[in-house]
Amino acid sequence: xxxxxxxxxxxxxxxxxxxxxxxxxxxxxxxxxxxxxxxxxxxxxxxxxxxxxxxxxxxxxxxxxxxxxxxxxxxxxxxxxxxxxxxxxxxxxxxxxxxxxxxxxxxxxxxxxxxxxxxxxxxxxxxxxxxxxxxxxxxxxxxxxxxxxxxxxxxxxxxxxxxxxxxxxxxxxxxxxxxxxxxxxxxxxxxxxxxxxxxxxxxxxxxxxxxxxxxxxxxxxxxxxxxxxxxxxxxxxxxxxxxxxxxxxxxxxxxxxxxxxxxxxxxxxxxxxxxxxxxxxxxxxxxxxxxxxxxxxxxxxxxxxxxxxxxxxxxxxxxxxxxxxxxxxxxxxxxxxxx
Amino acid sequence: xxxxxxxxxxxxxxxxxxxxxxxxxxxxxxxxxxxxxxxxxxxxxxxxxxxxxxxxxxxxxxxxxxxxxxxxxxxxxxxxxxxxxxxxxxxxxxxxxxxxxxxxxxxxxxxxxxxxxxxxxxxxxxxxxxxxxxxxxxxxxxxxxxxxxxxxxxxxxxxxxxxxxxxxxxxxxxxxxxxxxxxxxxxxxxxxxxxxxxxxxxxxxxxxxxxxxxxxxxxxxxxxxxxxxxxxxxxxxxxxxxxxxxxxxxxxxxxxxxxxxxxx
Numbered sequence: 001x002x003x004x005x006x007x008x009x010x011x012x013x014x015x016x017x018x019x020x021x022x023x024x025x026x027x028x029x030x031x032x033x034x035x036x037x038x039x040x041x042x043x044x045x046x047x048x049x050x051x052x053x054x055x056x057x058x059x060x061x062x063x064x065x066x067x068x069x070x071x072x073x074x075x076x077x078x079x080x081x082x083x084x085x086x087x088x089x090x091x092x093x094x095x096x097x098x099x100x101x102x103x104x105x106x107x108x109x110x111x112x113x114x115x116x117x118x119x120x121x122x123x124x125x126x127x128x129x130x131x132x133x134x135x136x137x138x139x140x141x142x143x144x145x146x147x148x149x150x151x152x153x154x155x156x157x158x159x160x161x162x163x164x165x166x167x168x169x170x171x172x173x174x175x176x177x178x179x180x181x182x183x184x185x186x187x188x189x190x191x192x193x194x195x196x197x198x199x200x201x202x203x204x205x206x207x208x209x210x211x212x213x214x215x216x217x218x219x220x221x222x223x224x225x226x227x228x229x230x231x232x233x234x235x236x237x238x239x240x241x242x243x244x245x246x247x248x249x250x251x252x253x254x255x256x257x258x259x260x261x262x263x264x265x266x267x268x269x270x271x272x273x274x275x276x277x278x279x280x281x282x283x284x285x286x287x288x289x290x291x292x293x294x295x296x297x298x299x300x301x302x303x304x305x306x307x308x309x310x311x312x313x314x315x316x317x318x319x320x321x322x323x324x325x326x327x328x329x330x331x332x333x334x335x336x337x338x339x
Numbered sequence: 340x341x342x343x344x345x346x347x348x349x350x351x352x353x354x355x356x357x358x359x360x361x362x363x364x365x366x367x368x369x370x371x372x373x374x375x376x377x378x379x380x381x382x383x384x385x386x387x388x389x390x391x392x393x394x395x396x397x398x399x400x401x402x403x404x405x406x407x408x409x410x411x412x413x414x415x416x417x418x419x420x421x422x423x424x425x426x427x428x429x430x431x432x433x434x435x436x437x438x439x440x441x442x443x444x445x446x447x448x449x450x451x452x453x454x455x456x457x458x459x460x461x462x463x464x465x466x467x468x469x470x471x472x473x474x475x476x477x478x479x480x481x482x483x484x485x486x487x488x489x490x491x492x493x494x495x496x497x498x499x500x501x502x503x504x505x506x507x508x509x510x511x512x513x514x515x516x517x518x519x520x521x522x523x524x525x526x527x528x529x530x531x532x533x534x535x536x537x538x539x540x541x542x543x544x545x546x547x548x549x550x551x552x553x554x555x556x557x558x559x560x561x562x563x564x565x566x567x568x569x570x571x572x573x574x575x576x577x578x579x580x581x582x583x584x585x586x587x588x589x590x591x592x593x594x595x596x597x598x599x600x601x602x603x
Contacts, residue, residue: 203448203467206437210445213434220394220428221446222420222510 013333039330043280044190051182059294060182064250066290067185068094071243073267073274073282074192075236081277082200083232084212086143088264089131091150093240094247095259097123101245102169102254112173116245123241128234135229150259157256168255172248185246189283192239197279199235208232266290273314275321284322345408347372347514347545348393348424353402355388355569362388364569365402370514375536375546377560377577379553381589385569386549387429390516394426395419407513421451423513427503427520429549433491439480439502440487443471446509455511471509478505479535497528504535514545521552529555565589 015035027033054060072090079085101119104110110118134145157163164170175181199205207228210218215225248254267282270289274281292310296303318325346369355363363385370376378386391397393404395416403412411419420426434442446452447467452460462470476482478501486494491502500520507515520536521529529552536559540546550556557563557577565572565580567589573580580586 203444206434206441206444207448209436210434213436214432216396216428217432217434217506218445219396219416220420220426220432221506222417222425222449222451223445224415224417 007339008336009339011335011337013335015331015333047186047190048183051179051186057178060178061250062291062294064182064185064246066286067189068243068247068250069263069266069270069290070189070283070286071185071192071239072263073270073286074189074196074279075239076267077271077276077279077282078196078200079232079236080271082205082212083208083229084138084215085135085229085233086139087146087233087236088143088268089127089146089149089237090240090265090267091259091261091263092130092146092153093123093127093237094244094263095150095153095256096127096237097241097244098248098254098258099163099169099244100126100241102172102248103163105172105249106169112175112249116242116249119245120238120242123244124234124238127237127241128230131233131237132226132230135226135233147264150261150264154256154259157259164255166256168253168257169248170253172252172254174252175249181246181250188242188246193279193283200279204231266293269311271321272311272319273322275323275325278321278323278327281321281323288322346370346405347407348547349405349408350389350393351403351405353389353392353404354400355385355392355397356400361569363392363399363402366566366569366571368564368571368574370545370547372545373540373543374562375540375548375560377556377563378547378549378566379551379556379563379580380566380572383568384566384589386566387518388569389566390426390518390547390549393419394424394516396426420510421449423451423510424516425507425510425512425514426516427500427507427518429518429522431496431499431503433494433499433502433506435490435492437491438488439491439494439498440468440471440475442491442502443474443505443509444468446506447471449510451510456509474505474508475502478502478508479531480505496523497525500524500532501535504539508539512544514547515539516547516549518549519551520548521550521555533558 050063051060054063072094075093076087076090079087097119100123101115104115104118105112130149131146134142137145158166175184200209207218207223211225211228218225218228244258247258266289267286270285271282272285273288274283274285276282293303293307296306299306348370350369351367352365353363353367354361354365366385366389368376378389380386388397392399392402395411395414395418398413403410405411406419406422406424409422411422411424433439434445444467447456447460447470449460456462456470458465460470461467462473472482472487475487480487480498480501486498491499494502500523504515504517504520521532524532533555536546536548540559548556548560560577562574563577563580564574565583565586572585572589573583
């Protein structure tokens with residue numbers, strides 16, 4: 001940390017243990033309480049104000065998109081960093097949720113109030129059942145298998161010409177109005193984020209983390225790892241299917257493009273940028289990546305190249321992720337001192 | 340087999356083949372309630388494989404295991420642990436990213452601990468954290484120090500070995516299969532572990548101990564079984580076993596044995 005010939009150096013001091021511990025002692029002073037509440041408040045208030053601040057309809061739609069990707073990124077981060085399942089099944093979750101919601105709406109005429117919850121829960125059940133045989137797999141093997149599912153389902157829909165075949169299902173009901181749509185997805189993202197953060201620190205959350213850390217020790221403790229993995233996949237796929245159901249109602253359409261690779265890859269990229277294992281990081285990552293990819297639309301095919309460069313730069317120069325970096329800086333004082 | 344004289348664990352001709360190699364060859368033995376059975380043998384003699392077979396972490400090629408007269412052969416590992424047959428790992432397997440006491444919240448969340456541990460594993464208060472700290476204190480973590488609150492990844496070997504035992508104790512086990520709890524410890528650490536083992540026995544827990552530290556093992560074990568190349572050589576009291584010619588041959592040249600035999 002030497003600067004100008006070793007006369008000064010940067011000194012880093014950790015903040016008091018009381019605030020860093022997040023514990024009950026933080027209640028002792030307003031200053032420490034404020035220190036803890038501020039980042040959370042900024043995130044919540046920022047998200048809630050966003051649709052009001054952003055004027056153009058186009059960018060308002062982008063906000064909804066960001067939130068749906070954020071749900072997927074949250075579910076990826078939860079599975080990968082708290083359960084140890086690296087899942088590329090984002091497209092599976094989105095597609096399943098979207099098709100179920102679209103079919104319920106078009107075929108059975110159910111209203112949007114019913115289709116979204118039913119599609120989330122039943123879609124999650126279907127995804128969990130599909131992934132059940134692969135749950136004993138670990139690491140890259142699980143990743144490969146979970147990537148195959150959306151491709152396989154896409155192929156089946158195309159080949160058998162079911163569920164509207166390549167045309168998809170058109171004319172699905174939309175949200176009553178854009179404000180409901182935006183605030184619904186924003187609320188869901190906030191609830192999922194804070195809900196997951198709470199979940200991973202509950203006793204059952206510790207079991208999930210135990211499965212990631214050391215699954216043999218969990219078996220030796222008399223618990224079935226497959227059961228707990230299945231529960232975790234159900235939680236994650238509920239979020240994914242919910243995002244899918246919202247997507248189909250926002251675009252009033254469900255088609256095989258929803259089983260596309262984008263939904264599996266972008267959440268991972270967002271997690272890398274935001275910082276894996278922080279849960280808030282992937283959400284922030286989505287708020288960076290999705291708008292960038294919208295801005296790059298003007299460049300046509302060059303878009304992918306720019307996108308790749310941004311990702312590579314992050315992986316090389318800030319591989320820990322923005323959130324981890326930010327947290328560290330927030331917990332430290334920095335000042336220059338004379339040697 | 341009379342009901343009141345039923346062995347805690349009855350292993351019948353346990354055989355395990357890894358490809359063409361017989362890691363275990365028709366090993367049979369009984370463990371009676373409340374006793375400590377030591378299992379010794381040179382490296383690669385199949386001791387850990389035996390533990391893996393009994394606890395369901397490895398499926399046996401042939402043979403049977405009975406726990407309290409009930410056939411548990413081929414059951415999945417978590418079902419066997421659920422019956423109260425618990426094990427420690429030779430290579431310690433804590434949850435490295437969690438503090439020591441949170442390591443115990445996971446076994447306390449298991450179905451067995453929820454059944455046996457009062458208020459769903461959380462003791463009187465229903466709080467698994469306090470029960471975890473209680474168990475750690477029992478096993479030698481100083482309650483008022485910061486050791487129980489440290490991350491498992493920063494604990495030294497001695498504490499990790501204790502943490503392994505604590506994980507078993509959280510399940511209120513009937514029998515613990517200890518896979519080398521003394522190995523890798525200093526003499527003074529071992530000396531403080533021995534009373535712990537004796538106390539577990541007094542609490543009515545049956546123990547199977549796999550050990551290389553013969554001197555300490557012989558202080559606690561009532562009966563010793565010797566394995567060599569996957570076969571059972573002899574079984575008997577420590578004195579009988581060490582006097583046996585076959586055992587001397589298997590351990591030929593080992594300073595430890597010379598030392599122990601003069602001790603015995």
